[in-house]
């Protein structure tokens with residue numbers, strides 16, 4: 060049988076471990092742990108080396124005790140799947156498995172792995188037997204079966220439930236299990252505790268597992284590390300012991316002096332805090348969708364309106380939503396609450412109205428952006444079918460390389476369905492996995508909601524802006540990356556070779572640039588930018 064292979068984003072092939080590799084691997088880790096124990100270090104296993112786990116693991120491994128020496132020895136534990144196994148050898152080489160714009164990430168990981176030797180990665184679950192603390196950073200996905208209908212979806216609990224079982228089978232009785240994964244409210248007390256307690260009893264352990272919950276507020280980007288280490292945390296535990304242990308642990312590894320902990324009575328309160336926090340953000344973003352449409356239709360520039368309102372300090376967190384709300388968290392977290400209400404907590408009634416509606420609005424907002432592209436091209440007598448459309452920005456927010464649930468993906472899928480030829484540019488994204496892997500993981504791909512998606516598998520993200528602009532018919536400004544904020548209209552049109560349709564999805568163009576594009580013969584449209592028609596009339600009047 061062929062050995063399975065895991066390929067890292069830089070193209071290196073790592074064969075998955077074979078059965079005989081497990082014994083050597085646990086021996087290797089046991090030796091390292093014995094050395095660490097001699098030095099008095101606490102052993103922390105971080106389960107799941109993804110966007111959160113790999114950086115959290117490094118932060119814990121970088122902590123110093125009262126004597127100024129390393130305080131923790133961290134084992135990053137990652138399951139050896141073809142999708143993720145490569146993260147283990149990469150981390151063991153001192154290389155971060157996550158690409159980060161934060162200059163602190165790479166040196167911190169390399170320092171902990173190669174110099175301090177307080178961080179190691181492995182694929183063997185049996186390292187859990189060595190743990191004083193287990194930090195659970197595995198993912199918990201919410202599957203949506205329809206575009207724009209979060210209610211008709213479900214939390215993919217099986218993998219998380221399996222993780223709880225794997226942990227309970229192995230950990231010592233007094234090990235703290237800290238769940239950082241964003242879970243459906245009720246999970247810690249009503250799913251994890253009974254399941255793990257049952258395994259403990261089978262193992263003859265009379266005490267209850269010490270389970271705590273404390274959610275991550277990590278923001279991948281320039282302040283990646285600070286958003287974990289130097290930021291406020293909320294936590295709770297299933298009993299007093301668990302609560303005390305989690306408070307002690309978080310005080311040791313995070314900057315809680317400056318960013319104090321909030322300790323809540325019960326884990327369901329900590330779990331709910333996370334879900335409400337993100338539902339609130341999803342809602343204030345979704346709410347502007349209807350006003351954005353209103354503005355477009357009634358000669359109003361929503362960007363100037365928002366700026367005017369934000370002068371009032373009470374409204375300073377108003378944000379223009381752009382072409383959809385992505386990232387791993389906002390599209391799903393409210394769904395975890397809606398799902399838990401019925402499937403964990405047993406309520407049949409429809410408690411939630413605003414939260415699912417907000418997610419549905421956010422999930423479909425970019426479809427309107429596709430209509431603007433179609434209409435701008437139509438006004439230039441170019442049919443969208445076979446038009447060359449360049450999308451500026453693949454990631455879900457400015458100046459990061461994370462494409463998860465980005466508005467640009469839906470926009471591209473719809474435009475492709477309408478027959479457009481798509482090019483995409485992004486300075487931060489090398490591979491757009493949502494397209495590259497759409498056939499490998501069809502159930503997790505948004506491709507199932509659209510037709511004619513096959514060719515998108517080969518979509519390459521361009522790095523040379525000048526090259527990608529040549530002979531385009533339409534330019535879509537989809538993300539507020541630094542590199543796109545000051546583009547010169549005269550140069551863009553010159554490189555394109557002729558006047559183009561310009562669609563601003565994120566309030567990137569100021570009035571002066573809009574005027575210049577129109578004067579150059581371009582058609583300009585923008586989400587929420589109803590005043591463009593006024594500028595067009597002015598320019599045309601001057602021409603006469």
Ligand SMILES: NC(=O)c1ccc[n+]([C@@H]2O[C@H](COP(=O)([O-])OP(=O)(O)OC[C@H]3O[C@@H](n4cnc5c(N)ncnc54)[C@H](O)[C@@H]3O)[C@@H](O)[C@H]2O)c1
Nearest residue numbers: 107108109110111137138143197198199222240241275277
């Ligand atoms: N990414 C963010 O910006 C962010 C922000 C705040 C909170 N969170 C939450 O943090 C959690 C983790 O998110 P992420 O972005 O790091 O996810 P991710 O998908 O990047 O990483 C999860 C990792 O866990 C591994 N894994 C899954 N099951 C495992 C098992 N049984 N044993 C060992 N490893 C296993 C996966 O292979 C993967 O590498 C989620 O609940 C998420 O909602 C994420």
